[in-house]
Amino acid sequence: MNWRSIRTIYTKELRDLLRDKRTVRSMIVIPLIVMPALTFGVGKIATMVVSKARAETPSVMVLGGADSPDVITQLKKEAKINLVPEAADWAQQISDKKLRVAVRLPEKFEAGLKAGAAPTVTIYHYEGELKSGFAVGEMEKFFRGLSAQTAKERLAEHGLPATLVQPFETKRENVAPPEKVGGNTLGGILPYMIIILCFMGAVYPALDMTAGEKERGTMETLLCSPVNRVDIVLGKFLMVLTGSLSAMALSLLSMSVSFFLLGSMFGGRAAAVAGAAATSAPLPMIDPLGIFGVLAMVLPVAVLFSAVIFTVALFAKSFKEAQSYVQPMVFVIIMPAIIGMLPGIDLNARLALVPILNLSLVCKEMLSGVWHWNYIAIIFGSTCVYAGVALALAVRMFNREDVIFRT
């Protein structure tokens, strides 16, 4: 290994790549602008959709109930729903999203209530549809109220106190510190984004410096120089790693700046909201130390990605061919990252050995301020081993004539 040669190759590749518009786009512009825009954009749209759905008064149809005029009157008075006349095709209307829910009142509902019977009210809805779900919530609230009211009346009839059927009350309160709540919500998405960015940032430089060079005929020129091939691989590999890390660092930077700007825009409100509940807060709080933890853990993963993409791209004869090899790899990367985001999957010794998934899981913990040092050590160590193996493979690949001079 000769550091001077490695540095010479690295500097040349850096200059060469920075002069290429496509690299600048993939390494700088996309992470700096597109990623935060996308994240905030999607977040913003999601919030808008939900609040618009909440703001809408759902149309509700009552089936039957001609013999229960009091209940109907109460429903008509309910401001949060819009009662529509009964129609035969109610089920179709729900499927068509014209109607949110339909409620079937059994025959002689009111009379039954007065007589002490226990009739069943059925709410027909559209499973999994957001607006239908909200309407179900409204209807359940209404009938819970009616049920409680009926119970009270029945107790009063018998001269019994209301506490007989409601001996105690429950209420819920969050005791998890805000950074844990934030870590849990943001902890899922942040590692996922970091993993994708690390991968994306490495792709373009890796392809350009391997398959691209073979295609343009400069690889043979480079091999004419007396530099050891290991040094060539290392110089190029370091450049790929730079692309990977800079894509990640730049997008994290621009996202923090946007968070900060948003935060100051909303002023004190943001801080209050963030402290209270992270569900709809624009600024979920996370453990700041966790960020450094995440960055440290990402390093070997970036090395692993860079080396793997480099090796795969080296095999290709042309840039296009290399792209066709690398594109399916995106799914291999995304799958474990998504699984790591799923709720309920927690770190254990076996999962700690699964690359990418382990990163996703440990990041979630670190951002919530939980530090399982033994797992962290296993994950860091195993990923370093994988990365080392991948790098060794890259060197071996580069030394193979049938790969470098593939025709």
Add this chain to the structure above:
Amino acid sequence: MIEAVNLTKIFRDKKRGEIFATKDVSFRVVPGEIYGLLGANGAGKTSTLRVLATLLAPSSGSAVIAGHDIVRAPEKVRAHVGFLAASTALYGRLTAREMITYFGRLNGMADAAIRARIKLLADELDMHEFLDRRCEKFSTGMKQKTSIARTLIHDPAVMIFDEPTLGLDVMTARAIVRFVRDCRARGKTVIYSTHVMSEVEKLCDRVGIIHDGRLCAEGTVGDLLTRTGETDLEEAFVKLAGIKEAA
């Protein structure tokens, strides 16, 4: 000095099986001499020269170049070799100066020495006008000059040319031929592969005829003509290579 002994290069191809691109080739080239490697397409010229330049490892046999063994000290060999082929391209996004400087540094030269050498080469090759422009916009002539300067930056004792005039226009090709002669005049050891008879007649002190990976005959152009009783090198080549032409 180039000394090849029983050089053999075998490629293993899925469809074609074992291909002897170079088979038991032995020859010697001394300083101040241009040795021509004459052969048709697919004869094994490129493979032989790539093995000499240590881009490929020989399957068996060996060669010593400028006192270094191609198998045991490939990096030292490359430090004393300038390799120029139709397939060795330039980095399009670098300027000619950056390109040449890069190869100077890869050869372990100090920046001051590189600057001085570029000045000298640019004078000789008349490159000053485009030295600081990017290679991607160059004409073939400018590209060829830059490539030559790239191979000469470390002043190698041995020059290997693999069909350097392939696809070039007449004037650029002539400039290359002149430059190859120049290398001989400076006492460099030169090996030059081609399939063009006239280039061999104009340039080479000695010729090796290569066919199907084998070196079939060797000598001066005059030798080869008398040996076959021909007056035309092309006829002599066909006879010596043992090519049976369909009637």
